[in-house]
Amino acid sequence: MSFFFIVFIITIVLNVWTIFNSFFLYPLSANRKLGETPSVSLLVPLRNEADNVEGLIHSLRALTYPDVEVILLDDHSEDGTFEKLNEQVRDDGRFTIIQGKELPEDWNGKVHACHQLSQAANGEYYLFLDADARVAPGIIQQTLAMMQEKKASMLSGFPNYPNANFLSHMLVPLQHMVVLLHLPLFVANRTTKPMFTAACGIFIMIDRKAYEAIGGHESVKSSLVEDVHIAREVKKHGYKMILANITESVLSYMYDSGKETWEGFKKNVYTGIGRSAGMVVFLTIFYAVVFLTPAAFAIAGLVTGDYALVLPYLLTVAFKMYVDARTGHPLWLSFLLPVAVVLLIAIMVASMFVHKRGEKYQWKGRFYQ
Template sequence: MTMAITIQLLLVAGWLAAFGLLVLLLALELTMGRAPRLGATETSPAGASTGAAEASGRDFLSVIVPAYNEASRIESCVGALLASELQGLGWRLIVADDDSSDGTAEGLEALIEAGTFPSPPLQVLRCGPRPVGERWSGKNWPCSEAVRLLSQHPTPEAGPPPTEWLLFVDADVTVAPAALASAVAEARRSGADLLTLAPRIRCGCLAEWVVQPIVVALLGLGFPIARANDPSNPTAFAAGPFMLFRRSSYEAIGGHRALAAEVVEDLALARAIKERGLSLRYLLGVDLLELRMYPDFSALWEGWTKNWHLGLNRNPLLTLASGVVVLSLFSGPWLLLLLAGLQAIRQPLAWPSLLSPALAGVGLQLALRLWSRWRFRLDLRYWWLSWLGGLVIAAIAPVSIWKVSTGQGWTWRGRSLA
């Protein structure tokens, strides 16, 4: 009787996991699959201007790349930015070095001196140590210092003052040639005060392949683009790797300085824009941006345990529930598949009943990755290790609660956030 009850409970859990994966797949198609995109084509079904439109002489763009110990990838980021097709758009590029210890600033300065990178438009700003007695989290300090520098050096354009734009790009982003001009053109066309683009995720290490596809799906579901773009909806989201502000609007909300202690500053900036009644425009930018977030498991673990609990509004029950749900959806079907195999050896007549929900769950995980490849060009590599991703995320949730609540081990790039 006990074995029969156990099998029945496993069957229910297995079919619930399969149903949950089906709902996730359908919800993602409705929210992300049909979301407006900014790309290199002429038109968009959602009405967004997607081509690299003609730049306007009324616009001037300041691109700011905050960098802390980015020596291994800053050259790639800056090189792609300098190769942008700006179509007459006036601009400047500032790499704001956040007191790096790995030669990030020195390496760029050497490339400028050698003539590899032109200056202007490239300028390297050494932000120096953070002020004693003030709390600055993450990239808020270098971003704020870069904007302060811009205030001391007005735009070089002659004639009537242009519309100024501030674009914050992370050092782990690679932009396509049309990205900058297209973003400014779309922001101008739509009247956006903040235009943010969700990049295409590129995975390089095993840790990224097993975790990032799951996280991206959850983010897409948790912050629907339609709600973020609806002025009457409180949902606010900004993708930190690419945020384009109308400068006057950025200054109206106080910029990064107004939220110096915020760890998840992109969400805080998006909320500030909406709360002020300004226009937020959130689009998919998978055709124009590529993001490689973490070089290894250690960096991934530090990054997501830093943010996970914060992203769920510091709600312990919600954070723990998210870990349980991910574990059930992505690890559960594989566990059931293993149990079905063991049951087949011990009790051949019982194993087919367990196999059905297990195969349904595994098949839907494959369907989810096929959908990601179709919509976002995410490779299928290691899809069969999604069970491992479920285990990792299930561990991230309680650890994130502990770090955020106690401050112990709560770091980013080795810097304490407590």
């Protein structure tokens, strides 16, 4: 059997698997019936987010859920975030603004901010939201209805990303691709097995009882990927956690520049794969075979006129296009998948070397080991 034929079969399986797996990524919907209407605390940590404050508050003012409090924590911002929050919130009684305490030595900055937010919250459910997120007015109803239907204590999801620079276009939407490719959602969303877990800290809704049972954010206080680790703790304690397709109701302006995109991914990606050099090697080989080899065959086919060689590449395009269509991202991104994969491999290696050299990851003026 030729190597080309093997790659061709792999790309067919890639498409079949992704389509099947996507059926278990439940979409939020306004059509789901909401039963009980528990009180909700919407909690937002902000550090140097002045540019996001106006859009965030405008989005949160439009929420239609009847029993919600919004608590915003300014985490020692240096760009006027606190002043802008006060200016935008004004006399809206649903909003409370607090200032964060000094960061303890053994805590991650965002985790500590979320911990303080939870201590100030009164709701029966907590919705942790990042400052760069924008949500649909009915997002709380949609999320609670899904959780009630699936009997889940925690729900998370990856939003739609309207990216503003080339590097973000290449890397940020890959989060959806990675989930649909690597995580068997029919196991992740139907069992409490911790190893089958993904989460996104931009959007996490959790039952307060489950949150307190796992020890809250304090249980993952030093984590750089606290979202995943909280989800695992939820499952370890026997609670159900589900991942949903939230892209029609939540979007995130995640990174403003290529440099910020690179630094953000470099901080998280190696930690996200368990700081395993072996996993970096495996994923590099896997992505090279599955995504880069078809591109090489396509180039050879175009040069030689043997257009059958282009088929595996077109199948990888179809795979990525399916993912982007389901998550609301531009379909032209699918044709540049080999470029995105090369960049992903490069950032995995760069992230690994930061750790191997004993250096620290930098994010928003703070340093993390």
